[in-house]
Amino acid sequence: MEPFDIRPLGSSFGAEITGIDVRTMDDPAAAALHAAIDAHRVVVIRGQSLSPEAQKRFSRRLGPLVTLPYVKPLDGHPEVIAVLKEADEVKVSTFGSWWHADFSYLEEPPVYSILHALELPPKGGDTLFADLCTAYDALSSGMRRMLDPLQVMHSGFVYGTRTAVDGERGRARGVVISRGNADADVERAHPLVRFHAPTGRKALFASPTYTTRLADMTAEESRPLLEFLYGHMARPEYTLRQRWQPGDLLVWDNRAVNHLAVNDYDGYRRLLHRTTAGRERPAAAPT
Ligand SMILES: [Fe+2]
Structure with missing residues (x-):
């Protein structure tokens, strides 16, 4: 018997969890929750009320906290960032608004991303997820x-440059992007097909945000195959849509899903707190 109620969100991945307060859960409940996150890869825990400190405590149960390149954190909480767009910010670029796995260009990209909904628009502002195991x-x-056997190159350079210095569009003020992080600007090779150890499955590991090309090929040569894969992984049958409720605590596994934030709520304030836990060097499946 699980120490919480769980029901599926999508046909192949995603789960909604109710009936647990992550601030007071015991170690067996935390272990069961961790196992559910690994199995379902996107899990929303409803009805939580977490201070930044409590969110960090919860996140540490999943792995060591990760501080993020490019993004300015909350004052006094270097491991927490505010994902914020103000009501008066219209027609601006927002953070993470096209498909990606978080910071996939790092040598050991983060495993779990954790978002806690604090203020939501009355409509819009959903987050989409793509199941990269089922797509594979x-x-x-x-x-x-x-x-x-293929490797692909990932880099934060293109996205970081575009969002830090955007001559055409303003950028949301709430997420301050900084430049000059050398680790994010190099191109780094990762397996295109990544092993997801908790499920023993393989997952496509590429995104139009951070993947620049196939290893040992030009961007132009790589484009037809990568474009096919991006279209394939974003097919509706492999995706689910998180409609945020106040108090939602959502965790996803960057080893096995891509995500994007839908920027369709101009005129309304939206605030979520984000933490990141665990790092892992992407590896191909054992043969
Ligand atoms: Fe993201």
Whole structure:
């Protein structure tokens, strides 16, 4: 018997959890919750009320806290960032508004991203997720065989540059992006097909935000295959949509899902607190 109620959100991934207060759960409940997150890969725990300190305490149960390149944290809480867009910010770029896995360009990218909803618009502001395990499994055997040994290059440079210095569009003030983090600007190779150890499944590991090209190929040569994969992984049957409720605490596994934030709530304030836990060097499946 689980120490919480759980029901599926999407057909292949995602779960909603109720009936638990993460501030007071005991160690067995925390372990069961961690196992549910690994199995479902996107989990929303409803009805939480967490201070930044309490959110950090919860996040540490999943792994060591990670501080983020590019993004200015909350005062006094270097491991917490405010994902904020103010009501008067219209037609601005927001943080994470196209498909990506968080900071996939790092040598050991973060595993779990954790968002706690504090203030929400009356409509819009959803977050979308794509199930990269099921998307991989759906490919033909020939395609999977071709993709399995490939490496792709990831870099924060393109996205970081675009959002830090954007001549055309303003940027949301709430998430302050800084430049000059050398670790985010290099191109780094990771397996295109990543092993998700908790489930023993393989997941596509690429995104239009951070993947620059296939290893040992030009961007132009890489584009047809990558564009096919981006279209494939974003098909509706592999995605789910998180409609935020106040108090939601949402955790996703960057090893196995991509996500994007929908920027469709101009005129309303939206504030979530974000923490990040665990790091892992992406690895291909054992053969
Ligand atoms: Fe993100």
